[in-house]
Amino acid sequence: MRLADFIVIPSVIPELKATDRNGVIRELVQTLADHSALPQEAVETVARSAITRENQGSTGFGKGVAVPHVKHASIPKMVATIGRSSAGVDFAALDRAPVYTVVLLLSPASDPDGHLGAMERIFRHLQRDNFRRFLRQADTREMIQELILEADEMA
Amino acid sequence: MTRAVRTVTIVNREGLHARPVMKFIDLAGTFASTVRLSKVTGPQRHPQPGGTAGEVVDGKSPMEMLLLEAPLGSCLQIVAEGADAEQAVEALAKLIGEGFGEELG
Numbered sequence: 001m002r003l004a005d006f007i008v009i010p011s012v013i014p015e016l017k018a019t020d021r022n023g024v025i026r027e028l029v030q031t032l033a034d035h036s037a038l039p040q041e042a043v044e045t046v047a048r049s050a051i052t053r054e055n056q057g058s059t060g061f062g063k064g065v066a067v068p069h070v071k072h073a074s075i076p077k078m079v080a081t082i083g084r085s086s087a088g089v090d091f092a093a094l095d096r097a098p099v100y101t102v103v104l105l106l107s108p109a110s111d112p113d114g115h116l117g118a119m120e121r122i123f124r125h126l127q128r129d130n131f132r133r134f135l136r137q138a139d140t141r142e143m144i145q146e147l148i149l150e151a152d153e154m155a
Numbered sequence: 156m157t158r159a160v161r162t163v164t165i166v167n168r169e170g171l172h173a174r175p176v177m178k179f180i181d182l183a184g185t186f187a188s189t190v191r192l193s194k195v196t197g198p199q200r201h202p203q204p205g206g207t208a209g210e211v212v213d214g215k216s217p218m219e220m221l222l223l224e225a226p227l228g229s230c231l232q233i234v235a236e237g238a239d240a241e242q243a244v245e246a247l248a249k250l251i252g253e254g255f256g257e258e259l260g
Contacts, residue, residue: 057177061217069173094217112169113226119172120224127218 001117002152003125006080006105009145011035013083014138016102021091025050025068028083028104037081038106042074046106060093064136065126069105071115078114080105080122082144084136100136101126125151157188159240161233161247162195167254170226175255176217182250183214188237190214190247194223195230214247227260 011031018024029047032038038046050070053059060066066089081104088098103122107115125131131151138144165171171179183190194209212219214233225231231251235243 057174059173061221063218067173071169112172116170116172116224116226119221123218123221127222 001121003121003148004152006078006118007148008032008035008037008079008081009141009148011037011081012141012144013081014141014144016083016085016089019085019087019089021054021089022051024083024085024089024102025054025104028068028081028102029106031083032079032081032104032106037079038075042072045074046070046072050104050106054091058092058094060091060095060099062093062095062097063126063132064088064097064100065103065132066091066093066099066101067103067105067119067122067126069107069115069119071107071109071112073109075106075108078105078107078111078118080118082135084138084144086139101132156236157238157240158234158236159188159244160235161244163231163233163248163251165225165227165229165231165251165254166259167257168227168260169257170229171220171223171231173217173221175257176220178255179220179247179250180215180217182246183243186235186237186239186243186246188235188240188243190243191234191236192220192223193232193234194225195232 018027026047033043083102091099192214193211
């Protein structure tokens, strides 16, 4: 599996408008719907589920990244997007540090194994200091796209 | 220094996703021993003989543990090293074996 197989690149947000956790999740769910990667009528349910999931345990695993995610029956296929915040967002991360890169992953409820595969791919790259650093600095969609495609090539 | 090893199978439907990982980390953190994990692949998923252990990850790091990609039915080897190694593998194997309290597959 490659990142570009599920990250909907046109929906990537190089500078998030929202400054709080729930707002960021809503903005990212909405951008996926705006790019036809999720039915518009599913936006509210999916955003609320992702927030509920986040309340059960932060997906801010440290090092300035968070990967909010949700599995839900109203999600037709696995899709993800990325939002970047230069100011940083409080995700109640494990290391208590602000989050600058948010990867939102939406998966159909029927495919838990696909979800694990995508999480593996995402964390495989987020483990790398350079990938995290460049992603945090990338302030255009084109730069983020380039990083994703480069990452897929080396994997 | 004691070393203890256990092999367990993932039994919950959704596999080793983020919330079970956090439960594992929280429990692993209560032991002084180091905890390392690897996915075991091989005939009938039995670790020995003929099985091969994959990448080894730190059982106290959530970001590393999500690299295991361990769905329902996968087999994991837990290795603990330290004074409480035996208690650590015992408790951690129990957590996995009970499916982290989630719906079983």
